[in-house]
Amino acid sequence: MTDILPAPRGSRWPSILLARARAKDPTDLDAAIAHGAFVGLRAAVADFGPAGTIAEVAMSGLRGRGGAGFPTADKWRAAAVLDAPRRYVVANGYGSDPAVMSDRTLMARDPFSVVEGLAIAALAVGASEAIIAVRADATEAVAGLTAAVAAAEDAGLIGPDSLGPGSDLAMRVETVQGAYMLGEETVLLKALEGKRGQPEQRPPHPTERGLFGAPTVVQNVQTLASVAWILANGGRKYAAIGPLDSPGTTLVHLRGPKRSGVAEVPLGTPLRSIVELGGELAAGRTLKGVLVGGPSGGILPPEVLDVAYGYSTLREVGAHVGSGSVIVIDDRTCIVDLARLLTRFCADEACGKTIPCRIGLRRLTEIGDRVATGRPRPTDLALMTDLAHDITESGLCDHERLATLPYLSGMRYFRSELDDHILRSSCPAGVCHPIAVAAGAGAH
């Protein structure tokens, strides 16, 4: 089971997403209600109504927690205004980064928050079918959610007339598995339709044409849990947490030298404070950098650790929120080696629909392989830069646009280490041994 890291002592980090995470039985509805579950849904049904609910979420300034940070209320408005015989809301609980347990932890420890948030979303956009999509191997989350949906149904919180007279809301848990790309929303919808998982060109966005052609709102499970809190406590109160343009808290999966686990941090927190949750480096080790954003994340050096953890701020320094992964890297790691394994993963998982994605990422991996195995060409850095930009510019989905970040950030911040590999055939971290062999024991 993944640990939940406590907020640093003396900090005033609010607990919103993990407020009920320490419940003894997360699927006990009465206990959850005693701790505030379904207050938001009741308020949405009785007081706010669909338009009022969207307005409240808009006031909160909530942005999607799935990585892209799209304003949630805008998405709902787009789906709500369309005239359609049926609509879907989908909770994205896939959690595509295999090293990140945040969404899984949330669903397993507090399934009601996701059920409640999804019901509120259904009310807001007028959907009568709601699907929670979870990874098949997240058995604890699947079991928790299934029990939570059944309990909420038995209590009449979802189901016929639950969202007002004449309304209906059918909610179900669907398991999906078998590809990294399933986390991407249009791919997830394809899987739910039983099709090959390749992203769709947008527009039309899923809010216009989504699951089985109907307007569909796909929302990350953390976004939904935040929605439940917002309706219960007020959008204004939520907007007061963290920075103005993107308030609230988010889950981070930190891998630190001493401690690893999931932490709830306010957006806008300096990356340094997040890294500090992981404890001190072992004696004799030095901090080399931090990998932020998962397999397509950026590798940031210690100098930029004061950057605020947030959607736009991280992009500016060459990383992104992505899967919410923060990995501390010490001097044992070779940046070329790391960037190359991340890029290889992204290339392996590319769906193959667009050529720059399928072949470009493959070639990028191969250039990295050349650099790491002591057979670089003098033009390789230029080629890498060029290719990375071409891939980014022709992307059909965000995977492709972001998968170049490990190399781009590596070139931006760790240029001398790359030069050591290319020009001097040496690996400062001593990881890429073939170089020494190829270059006759290095050329220091």
Next chain:
Amino acid sequence: IECIDMGGTDTKGRYHVHWGAAETYGERREESALRRSGRTVPDEAYAHFARPDDLSAVDEILDEYDRDPGNMLRILEATQARYGHLPVAALKRISHATGAWYAMIYGTASYYRHLRFEPPTEDALGAPAPAASPEPATSTRARRAPTRTSAAVSAPPASPAPTDPRARRPTEGAYLADLDRALGGSARRR
């Protein structure tokens, strides 16, 4: 990413699906030239495509999922849970029953890591092949609760190990192990 050659019926009326890396095509082509020469060619490579004796299980599965191509993943998962892999004969039957093109079904099945067209082999799994693969195809539908028992065999999903040459993509476990290695500073093994 593999190249796909959809295959077809050979001179002896046997159905073959071809997939794999482009490098292996020359070999395949030679083999089919041999076939066309009229001599008998041993067919071990395709033995697992042999028609399963009994397709009634596929029909049951199809009935359970309303023969609806929108349920294709569930149908494929249940079929694999029954046969241990996706036999060509079963895919053809599914294609007939649902009206989905064979190529569409193949495209879907070849995309997902947990679906396979060949029985898992001993060296791929590091253990004797199980009789039937236990992919839990649990569509836990809260409302339509009752009938999902047929696929509710449970055991860890047996996706091919990274060393399996047929594995279309390395597993997540391989990525995590690589990441551990890179962060721990030790040299990578592949």
